[in-house]
Amino acid sequence: MGAIAAEATQAPAREFTSIVRLEHVEKYFGAVHALRDISLSIGKNEIVGLIGDNGAGKSTLIKVMTGVLEPTSGRIFVRDEEVDPAEYSVRMAHDLSIETVYQDRSLADKQPLWRNFFVGRQITNRFGFIDIQREKEIAAEILLKSIGFRGAGISVDSTVAQLSGGERQGIAIGRAMHYDADLIVLDEPTAALAVKEVRKVLDFVRKIKESGRACVYIEHNLAHVHEIADRLVVLDRGRVVSEMRPSEMSVTELTDYLISLHQET
């Protein structure tokens, strides 16, 4: 996979200390103040768990981080270099090797896997026609090597609709790893999954860490995130209210802490 990966990504292999750093980011949706003065840095090879109640701003935060939303104000640094928030886009984030895996919005259901792997950055000739054979070959390789789907009855021509929830997350994470992402953002990857499937996904997340990449992990289930994160960031009503190591608090204490945030007001 090495040669293919090197070819498929244009990301420069430079030294850096943080893959993404936000400084004083604010985001308004009309009158709604969704993010308030967020300053957050994601290190090179750490799993950061992002937790907080519904509406705390977790999703908005990762959307700003990955170029889906433009912040109202604030600065964004990728690999220690400032990017213009107005120009920062999903495509640019891809080029800077930041990949996002959304809970249910990463793969298109009716499309075959090979198209899902390459959509948005197809291998084409100069007229924009896709090299189907090459895309399928590489997709088959990703299936086998990075995801380890062997003999599960899944081929590159299978449609996403034919996969289980855990398999979908695996495909999406495998795709992100194929593109040699330095940062993989996971938006509730285990939501609505059966216990066995959750295990698979957590194993995928460990693989991200083992391969030297960083990961931002949004999760409702505190036990999952506590188990796997190097650092926990707690959001409440658009603000970062605390950061901690999982060892500093047990899952129960963490739960009580989150509940206490709401009883204060």
Added chain:
Amino acid sequence: MAVPRQQGLLRSIEGLPIILVFVLLLLFFMWQAPSAFLAPNMYTTFLTTLPPLVLLAIGLTFVIGAGEIDLSFPSVIAFSGFVFAVLFKEYNWGWFAVLAAIASGVLVGLINGVLIAKVGIPSFIATLGTQFFWTGMAAVLSGGKSYALRGAEASSVWQAIVGRPFAEAGSFGWVNQVAVSPLWTAAICILLWFILTRHRFGEHILFIGDSNAVSRVVGIDVEREKIKLFVLMGTLASIAAIILTLENKNFFGNQGSGYLLTAIASVLIGGTSIFGGRATIVGTIFGCFVMIIMQPGLVAIGLTGSWVLTVQGLIFLLSIIFYLFVDEPQRRAAFFARFTLSASSQEIGRTKAAEKSR
């Protein structure tokens, strides 16, 4: 209710179900009305009436595949037809009339695209509005008049677009009726087949049809692709308008009105998903064939013309149900779950069935 993970036979050949329907229908008509359906004149006539319908339906295949709809193309048939007729006849613009007519189709498509992608009006509503507007424009500008393009056969435009290369003076055989317009139409179909199945644009269109949200997060510029989509539709509709106007050697204000439902039905019976995300050009072409042989076919076997719409409607509905059941296993599962479970457990049963069918 496990669904095999491999592609079924019906999906392995593009458009297979509708091809079968067409062949059976054709054989049936040949058997029941041999005098009409075993004579070449019937088919040369089809070849001259098909191109406008096929061009519209091919454009709609992209539009419906993207999960959108365009109701404004009949007005493009009127408006671009008017632009072409008036410039061709009154101003003798020749080939520039063709270019101007296409430009008018591009303009209509561009406005549709901007209204839908940038302003955010649902395509059903936006194109309903522009449909009224451009039909009205054509009526206002033409003053309700029709334009007869007498003597158009002599022009290079007519010869090149709808000409009859085998026609001989004084002869009335079917060979005389073979037109060149199907050739252009076929060329456009082949090009667009490659665009839909092998080009970045086609892939983006199907992903957008599948889910706008997914398309955005994988980095597709959804707004721009939608504008391109409606421009494509407008362009094809204007080409259809030119061919139709030249073929009839006449322009009249409501010349597009018969195409709206026929074109949409052709696309859907061809197998393009009403929910977007799946589209087939081969299916659409055979869908057009089915829609267009129905009229002479039913009349030839002795039914009155009034039956045509009824039978077309029936075939349309049956095919929609067929595709729902073949292509959407979740829906099929949900449908049967409705009969096997008591009313109170229906909701639970439905989700379970849908999960199992994955």
